[in-house]
Amino acid sequence: MSLLELDSVTVRFGVGARAVVAMQDVSFAVDEGETLGLVGESGSGKSTAASVALGLRSPNSGEVLFEGEHLRRRRAAGRMQAVLQHPVWALNPRMTVAASIAEPLQVQTRGRKQVRDRVHEMLESVALDDDLATRRPHELSGGQRQRVAIARALITRPRFIVFDEAVSALDVSVQAQILQLLRRLQREHGFGALFITHDMAVVRYIADSICVMRSGEVVESATMEAFVADPQHPYSRTLLEEQ
Amino acid sequence: MTGTAASRATAAGGLRKLRTSDPVFFTALGMLTLLILASVAGRLIPGLNDGTSSVGGRFEAPSLAHPLGTDGLGRSLLARLLEGIGTTFMLSLAAVVCTAIIATALGIIAAYAGGWAREIVMRIGDILYAFPAILLALLIAASLGPGGTAALASIVLVTVPLMTRMVGAAAAQVVQRDFVTNARISGVAAPLIMVRHVLVNVAGTVIVQATYALSVAILVEGGLSFLGYGVQLPASSLGLLASEGNVYMLTAPWILIASGSTMVIAILAVNLLGDCLRDRLEPRKAVDLT
Numbered sequence: 064m065s066l067l068e069l070d071s072v073t074v075r076f077g078v079g080a081r082a083v084v085a086m087q088d089v090s091f092a093v094d095e096g097e098t099l100g101l102v103g104e105s106g107s108g109k110s111t112a113a114s115v116a117l118g119l120r121s122p123n124s125g126e127v128l129f130e131g132e133h134l135r136r137r138r139a140a141g142r143m144q145a146v147l148q149h150p151v152w153a154l155n156p157r158m159t160v161a162a163s164i165a166e167p168l169q170v171q172t173r174g175r176k177q178v179r180d181r182v183h184e185m186l187e188s189v190a191l192d193d194d195l196a197t198r199r200p201h202e203l204s205g206g207q208r209q210r211v212a213i214a215r216a217l218i219t220r221p222r223f224i225v226f227d228e229a230v231s232a233l234d235v236s237v238q239a240q241i242l243q244l245l246r247r248l249q250r251e252h253g254f255g256a257l258f259i260t261h262d263m264a265v266v267r268y269i270a271d272s273i274c275v276m277r278s279g280e281v282v283e284s285a286t287m288e289a290f291v292a293d294p295q296h297p298y299s300r301t302l303l304e305e306q
Numbered sequence: 307m308t309g310t311a312a313s314r315a316t317a318a319g320g321l322r323k324l325r326t327s328d329p330v331f332f333t334a335l336g337m338l339t340l341l342i343l344a345s346v347a348g349r350l351i352p353g354l355n356d357g358t359s360s361v362g363g364r365f366e367a368p369s370l371a372h373p374l375g376t377d378g379l380g381r382s383l384l385a386r387l388l389e390g391i392g393t394t395f396m397l398s399l400a401a402v403v404c405t406a407i408i409a410t411a412l413g414i415i416a417a418y419a420g421g422w423a424r425e426i427v428m429r430i431g432d433i434l435y436a437f438p439a440i441l442l443a444l445l446i447a448a449s450l451g452p453g454g455t456a457a458l459a460s461i462v463l464v465t466v467p468l469m470t471r472m473v474g475a476a477a478a479q480v481v482q483r484d485f486v487t488n489a490r491i492s493g494v495a496a497p498l499i500m501v502r503h504v505l506v507n508v509a510g511t512v513i514v515q516a517t518y519a520l521s522v523a524i525l526v527e528g529g530l531s532f533l534g535y536g537v538q539l540p541a542s543s544l545g546l547l548a549s550e551g552n553v554y555m556l557t558a559p560w561i562l563i564a565s566g567s568t569m570v571i572a573i574l575a576v577n578l579l580g581d582c583l584r585d586r587l588e589p590r591k592a593v594d595l596t
Binding site: 117118119136137140141143144145147148149152153154155156157158163166167170212215216219 | 483484485487488489490491492493494502503506507
């Protein structure tokens with residue numbers, strides 16, 4: 064049984080003649096402890112797929128299964144998390160780093176000491192100094208902010224995390240650090256991940272398998288090794304050549 | 307860091323700097339403080355507003371005994387003006403607090419809920435906004451009957467639509483931010499998200515709009531009392547005094563001059579304060595007109 068499964072999911076925006084199909088019969092699965100890379104150009108439906116996988120958007124047709132059951136966002140809260148696109152907007156500018164990291168855990172527990180201990184544990188886990196706990200986001204660099212966003216996502220020990228263009232806005236050197244961090248954390252925590260990006264180099268480094276989307280449809284799914292060795296779809300070949 | 311988050315994150319620092327460095331802000335704040343202190347003093351100083359020693363002849367011109375002259379019943383105009391400032395400010399402030407609470411709640415809920423909820427709130431706001439403010443105020447005052455309650459209700463209904471729209475627009479931007487999406491994914495309850503994430507990030511807009519609403523409130527109160535629908539005698543308000551001054555403009559021009567210029571100073575001070583706060587708290591909306 065897969066951790067998360069999208070089965071023939073179709074999503075349309077708008078109604079009638081003006082309706083735009085964002086996802087058409089999209090199917091993929093993410094297994095525990097593994098990373099599925101979702102690639103494609105802008106407007107291919109990647110972020111819509113992330114919204115559906117996180118239960119933020121209901122599909123017009125098809126089914127989303129999480130841990131073998133029909134996905135309900137409220138029921139899955141804490142067991143799935145996300146690290147989203149903009150490091151600038153990932154954290155509330157009015158909240159301290161500690162408060163931002165603690166928020167998901169506070170939904171589940173009110174034990175102050177437990178929350179405080181977990182926040183420090185998470186800061187250590189993402190290689191951030193304890194002193195940063197009292198700072199606000201504008202006092203951090205882009206890389207530090209993304210580490211805080213990762214710490215926040217991990218604090219509830221989720222089984223599944225969506226990374227939506229999580230390193231796209233970072234410098235190449237910072238990207239490498241964050242990607243190494245993610246691989247280490249995945250080994251330690253064993254979460255399944257859906258890693259959305261338009262950067263083939265990034266997805267080749269981080270993902271175990273890949274799903275290529277174009278114009279709302281999945282044009283190719285394969286393990287990373289098979290994909291790199293012998294891409295089947297012309298668009299997949301173009302992506303690899305452009306890398 | 308770009309955008310409003312950075313500017314809002316340092317809003318407290320910006321306000322600290324504002325107090326010491328902006329002469330316009332300092333002047334406006336000084337003018338308002340002076341008016342409020344004067345109205346408080348008017349109620350506290352013995353003899354000034356208790357009817358024991360402030361009665362003179364009818365329509366006496368300004369003198370040492372009555373620095374602003376007297377009205378048609380021989381009462382000191384200074385005492386009535388100070389009472390009027392107090393009444394106008396109390397009424398306007400109470401109305402603006404009501405407006406701020408209603409408009410902020412509506413704007414944030416509409417932005418967070420989106421879809422039809424947002425459309426309904428915004429369209430009702432548009433309909434109310436389409437009415438000229440004073441006409442709307444007169445309609446409410448006429449249906450509720452003249453008095454302070456009618457004035458308060460009128461001010462609230464006149465100022466709520468614009469403030470709801472402005473707070474709603476600011477909240478709609480915040481709702482799109484990743485930290486709100488993350489909170490939803492984490493299972494944080496919607497009311498908590500609206501307060502913890504949205505309200506705190508639109509607080510600057512609320513403060514600025516409340517300041518503008520206060521100047522509209524003073525104007526609407528003045529207009530209604532002038533037309534006889536607002537504060538009623540024997541109480542005093544700036545609008546009521548202006549109305550009285552209008553009747554005796556040729557006999558006792560000091561009544562209109564004193565009440566009118568006080569109202570102008572109050573509205574000018576509030577507007578200047580609003581401009582300074584807007585420049586600090588919402589820098590993108592500041593427009594250089596020079």
